[in-house]
Amino acid sequence: MQQEEIWDVDAAQRYDTPDAGMFAPEVLGPTVDRLAELAGDGRALEFAIGTGRVAVPLAERGVPVTGIELSGPMIERLREKVDEAAIPVVVGDMATATAPGEYTLVYLVYNTISNLLTQAEQVECFRNAARHLAPGGRFVIELWVPExxxxxxxxxxxxxxxxxxxxxxxxxxxxxxxxxxxxxxxxxxxxxxxxxxxHRYIWPAELDLMAQLGGFALESRHADWTGTEFTADCRSHVSVYRLEK
Missing domain, CATH: 2.60.40 (Immunoglobulin-like)
Known part of the structure; x- marks a missing residue:
């Protein structure tokens, strides 16, 4: 099954669940808070921006956001919320597509890197993030731990x-x-x-090696967006990588 088949019109129409699930304020709020902090005064690029669950409130916080997205129906849902001037989107794959300009933050939320089904594609995703970042910029990944x-x-x-x-x-x-x-x-x-x-699942240690291949070093890893300590019992993590090159 190809990603275009998964993220079709039906999936896009059902994706948003206002105030519930991953759209719940207690889930979305800390995500936006942390990303706004990491972006600072710079620009942010979201890989697999989807319907703008994170990008729209982040832009409302004053952070200039650009997106890369493969699914046309998901972009159409985003356009119901904001226009191209507010949040520009490049149509393409997050491992290869390029957006104009330079960014202080690139981010991937809610396990999206696992949609790339080979190790090679996942490594290229890190390299693509590096191509977009200013020196010292950060790449943030939210990912589940294989159970x-x-x-x-x-x-x-x-x-x-x-x-x-x-x-x-x-x-x-x-x-x-x-x-x-x-x-x-x-x-x-x-x-x-x-x-x-x-999906292709990734262990945290493997993710760190992918980061090294892309020119990154692990800056921090927590269990969630609020900074809870990451332990062996955690089901997911938020990992922040800093570009060294």
Whole structure:
């Protein structure tokens, strides 16, 4: 399944969940606060900008934001919120597409780097970030930690969320370092809706090596956007890399 097939018109129409999920103020607020702090007085570039979940409130904070996005339907949803003058968007892949100008901050949120399905593409994503950054600029990645420790012997699947109306599970191919996320949504009827997306999972140590190949050094790593300590039990991390070249 290609990324263009996943992020189609239907996905774009269902993506925004105002005040809930990843749009909840307690989730989005700290994200924008931290990114605004890291951008400082400079410009920010969001890889895989989507419908502008983060970019729109970040721009409202006074940070000039540009985006790169592969999905036309996602860009159309963004354009319902702001025009091209407010948040310019380059259509293309985050590993190869280039945006004009120089930035103090490039960022990738909510596991998006895992949408690149090969190690080579993920390394190129770091190199692409480096091409856009001013000396000393930062590349920020929010990413989940693979939950392989939860896999029972002989099993390929982990249920990572179960709540009324929703079940989320991941199926792992540990030989190829691939995972497919399955999202099952249901109500009181007999019908359920299934959506799936493929990913390549990345261990934090592997991510750090990719950063080195791109000319970055790890500046900080926390469990979330508020600066909670990252430990072996954390399910995700926010990693800040500084460009050394």
């Amino acid at each position: 392989l420790r939860k896999l029972p012997p002989g099993s390929e699947a982990v249920v990572w969320r179960s709540e009324p109306g929703y079940i989320g599970l991941d199926t792992y191919d540990v030989l190829r370092q691939q995972v497919v996320s399955h999202h099952v949504r249901f109500d009181d009827t007999k019908q359920a809706r299934l959506t799936r997306s493929p």
